[in-house]
Amino acid sequence: MEKEEQKHNPGFLEYVYKLTEGTDLKEALSLSLENIDRIDIAQLKRIGLKTYEAEKWTINKIIQHLIDWERVWCFRAILFARGEGSIPDAHDQEIMAKNSNADELSIERLIEELRVVRQSSILLFDSFNDEILNTNCEFFEYEMPLYAIGYTIAAHQIHHLNIIEERYIPLDQ
Template identity: 70%
Template sequence: MAQTGSKQTPSFLEYVYQLNEGNSLSEAFSQSLTAIDRLEISQLEKIGLNTYEKEKWTVPTIFQHVIDWERIWCYRAIIFARKEGSIPEGHDQEMMGMHSHADHRSIVDLVDELRVVRQSSIMMFESFSDEILETNCEFFEYQMPLNAIGLTITAHQIHHLNIIKERYLPLIR
């Protein structure tokens, strides 16, 4: 992590920027919707509840995780944008995944929910002025511009879709 002021820029932010390939937030959100629309549902359904390794999440759990964390990041963004300033401590993604019940949901429903959540996120971020998007957000031990929260959302999707492509799609026989 890079030290700036009393808080540090999170080390994961470099990965976020890398995955977004230098795109603006608007471009990144647009590309993320296109990626959702291009998902091959039939291929994802063929994977079923199989995992590439014991103790790894199923594809439905991965999609639920992406949805849940987008909502968490949007909550954080609105808190900063509205100058409310109180962010609860971190969340346990493993606990959330374990209790998501995503394996009882269809891929179609999960992808539809992801699309709706993404559209809502886009509308929220589009409502922010440039001044708000440049706001320095400090939480936990981190600091980052609010704009980077939006890029974290799109990078998170890219990261998990890459995992599905590289590790789960080969499971289809």
């Protein structure tokens, strides 16, 4: 891809920065962990494997998606931080969801795994100094600073918890 074709500050980052507005990276990740701890597991258990529309993911698959993508983003962050230079091809979230066994796992287990993965991500991003956090990351058609990956993790959770709140919680009525 020619350099001039690179998308500096890709469009999705505007949404990421909107969802995490007013917070520094450390605070955004800490708040996201607090939000995990506030999830009403009993309510999610009552909703179970219901979806608000045919062909939509269950809450279990949404939580598994958050876990999987956080791991993917952290892997990318490590590659950039360590100057390794090779980023694997893009991943397909639909294929990943289809091949997960998330609906066989309890919501308690999935939330606990999300919590542990987030704690690990917080430690990872805390280990990066300013020079690393400001590393320019070029992958696929995107170009952005490494710290944006951390914000993307926090915003991705906000986005999906908002969907759960708006579309799945009404299923508990």
